[in-house]
Amino acid sequence: MKTCTKCGALKPLSEFHKGKGVDNKKARCAVCCRTWNREFAAQHRDETWAKANTPEKLAERKAYAVKYYAANREKIKARVKQYVQENRHKVYLSQQRYRDKNEVDVKAKKKVWYYSRSDVIRTREKVYREATKDLKRLYDTEYRIENEAELKEKARVWRKENKEQTRLAQKAYREANPGTLKARKLKYRLENLEAEKRRNKAYRKANLDKISLANKAWRKANPEKVSAYSQARKAARRGATPAWAKTKKGKAEIREIYQDSRIKSDYSGKQHHVDHVIPLQGKIVTGLHCADNLRISRAYNNMTKGWSFDQEAESERQLIITLAKLVV
Numbered sequence: 150m151k152t153c154t155k156c157g158a159l160k161p162l163s164e165f166h167k168g169k170g171v172d173n174k175k176a177r178c179a180v181c182c183r184t185w186n187r188e189f190a191a192q193h194r195d196e197t198w199a200k201a202n203t204p205e206k207l208a209e210r211k212a213y214a215v216k217y218y219a220a221n222r223e224k225i226k227a228r229v230k231q232y233v234q235e236n237r238h239k240v241y242l243s244q245q246r247y248r249d250k251n252e253v254d255v256k257a258k259k260k261v262w263y264y265s266r267s268d269v270i271r272t273r274e275k276v277y278r279e280a281t282k283d284l285k286r287l288y289d290t291e292y293r294i295e296n297e298a299e300l301k302e303k304a305r306v307w308r309k310e311n312k313e314q315t316r317l318a319q320k321a322y323r324e325a326n327p328g329t330l331k332a333r334k335l336k337y338r339l340e341n342l343e344a345e346k347r348r349n350k351a352y353r354k355a356n357l358d359k360i361s362l363a364n365k366a367w368r369k370a371n372p373e374k375v376s377a378y379s380q381a382r383k384a385a386r387r388g389a390t391p392a393w394a395k396t397k398k399g400k401a402e403i404r405e406i407y408q409d410s411r412i413k414s415d416y417s418g419k420q421h422h423v424d425h426v427i428p429l430q431g432k433i434v435t436g437l438h439c440a441d442n443l444r445i446s447r448a449y450n451n452m453t454k455g456w457s458f459d460q461e462a463e464s465e466r467q468l469i470i471t472l473a474k475l476v477v
């Protein structure tokens with residue numbers, strides 16, 4: 150037992166802290182020591198704080214913290230994560246309190262944070278979308294099926310209100326998917342061939358005069374096309390068009406001659422025709438319907454020419470041309 154020098158109470162030795170006294174105990178009891186310590190701390194709070202937080206000490210502590218964090222990054226992260234998981238509600242409330250208190254600050258910070266990390270976020274969103282693509286498609290399909298009528302009506306209203314935009318979008322789609330549309334159209338036509346025939350027939354019957362006038366106008370506007378076409382048809386019927394004249398290049402060559410003829414007619418004011426050097430209906434040889442066997446002549450000549458030219462010489466020329474074409 151020992152008497153405390155401060156409060157004077159007689160207490161067992163266990164109630165005294167270790168000290169420098171004769172009995173290795175402090176002169177004052179533990180309760181008095183605590184009271185004294187508290188009073189001292191309260192009186193010297195600022196002083197103590199300043200001493201413990203000199204710029205040097207702060208820097209030192211900060212450096213230590215940084216070093217510690219770098220060395221134990223994963224461990225700290227795991228611990229924080231675990232805490233957050235175990236105390237979700239607490240964390241949520243704490244965050245909420247902070248947000249309420251610093252509303253403007255939080256918003257500004259969020260904005261800055263988002264823009265500084267927008268690439269990262271975008272990439273993460275992309276990865277997420279990619280990973281959940283199938284799920285999303287499934288969900289979308291289900292949604293569309295469940296809300297089909299409503300969605301259709303919505304789209305119809307939108308198209309009505311945005312006519313120009315709709316037109317442009319449809320045009321862009323047609324240009325982007327020429328094959329698809331063509332194939333779809335073709336499929337539709339094949340499936341509805343009879344209906345189309347009936348419709349066309351009915352239209353022709355109802356618009357005889359209109360069609361006849363339109364045809365006449367077209368023939369008048371494109372005489373060279375008309376004659377090229379009719380000649381080609383005749384030649385084809387006789388099997389007189391060689392393979393090379395059926396190629397794109399061969400056809401273009403023939404077309405050019407017919408165009409030249411028209412130009413000559415227009416400029417001279419005198420009718421020119423294209424005729425076959427060796428006639429398609431030759432007596433000895435049959436001429437070919439190809440550029441090399443075509444020439445432009447005055448209509449008068451063509452009509453009176455008949456068959457009176459040196460067919461021997463011409464057939465020889467034609468043979469050479471044919472052989473030359475075959476070699477190429």
Ligand SMILES: [Zn+2]
Pocket residue numbers: 153154155156157158177178179180181
């Ligand atoms: Zn005491």
